[in-house]
Amino acid sequence: MTMAIESSDALAPADVAHLRVAIDLAAEARNDGRHPFAAIVVLADGTVISTAMNNSRPPEGDPTQHAELSAAAHAARLVAPEVLAGATLYTSAEPCAMCAGAIYWTGIGRVVYALSEARLLDLTGDNPENPTFALPCREVFARGQRAIEVHGPHLEDEAASTHIGFWK
Numbered sequence: 001m002t003m004a005i006e007s008s009d010a011l012a013p014a015d016v017a018h019l020r021v022a023i024d025l026a027a028e029a030r031n032d033g034r035h036p037f038a039a040i041v042v043l044a045d046g047t048v049i050s051t052a053m054n055n056s057r058p059p060e061g062d063p064t065q066h067a068e069l070s071a072a073a074h075a076a077r078l079v080a081p082e083v084l085a086g087a088t089l090y091t092s093a094e095p096c097a098m099c100a101g102a103i104y105w106t107g108i109g110r111v112v113y114a115l116s117e118a119r120l121l122d123l124t125g126d127n128p129e130n131p132t133f134a135l136p137c138r139e140v141f142a143r144g145q146r147a148i149e150v151h152g153p154h155l156e157d158e159a160a161s162t163h164i165g166f167w168k
């Protein structure tokens with residue numbers, strides 16, 4: 001049974017705009033001394049209900065505070081699962097296995113990501129601050145019981161530029 005809906009086709013202009021917001025926020029996160037990741041959750045009517053930067057560096061943060069997990073968890077406290085089914089999470093980088101799990105459990109129906117996890121792994125190498133998984137989010141979603149539409153990678157070079165010189 002495959003529950004992730006495969007999709008890497010061209011994005012609508014509104015999707016591109018939201019994805020750029022996530023990439024710009026990732027650059028802000030880097031400038032703020034955080035890991036360069038960010039995510040936003042947008043309802044079907046275009047309302048942005050949640051934005052989050054990575055906060056995985058102690059002492060302020062902890063290693064579970066990836067941008068996507070924080071954005072999804074915050075969104076789930078604001079609106080009902082039926083509403084989140086029509087929402088999209090835009091993220092500067094493909095959700096890791098932990099964040100894909102969080103997205104699944106919140107009921108968010110759609111994910112649009114910029115940088116692929118494979119390219120992120122190439123950029124981070126074996127940096128101990130970010131031992132990147134080699135596990136595409138589609139593989140995690142495929143093991144679930146509800147479909148999540150996935151689009152990505154998109155704007156990958158723009159998203160990669162936020163990481164260049166950060167990890168090695």
Ligand SMILES: Nc1nc2[nH]cnc2c(=O)[nH]1
Pocket residue numbers: 035037038053054055056065066067068093094095096130
């Ligand atoms: N996609 C993603 N990968 C990460 N790896 C470490 N932190 C993050 C994050 O916030 N998002």
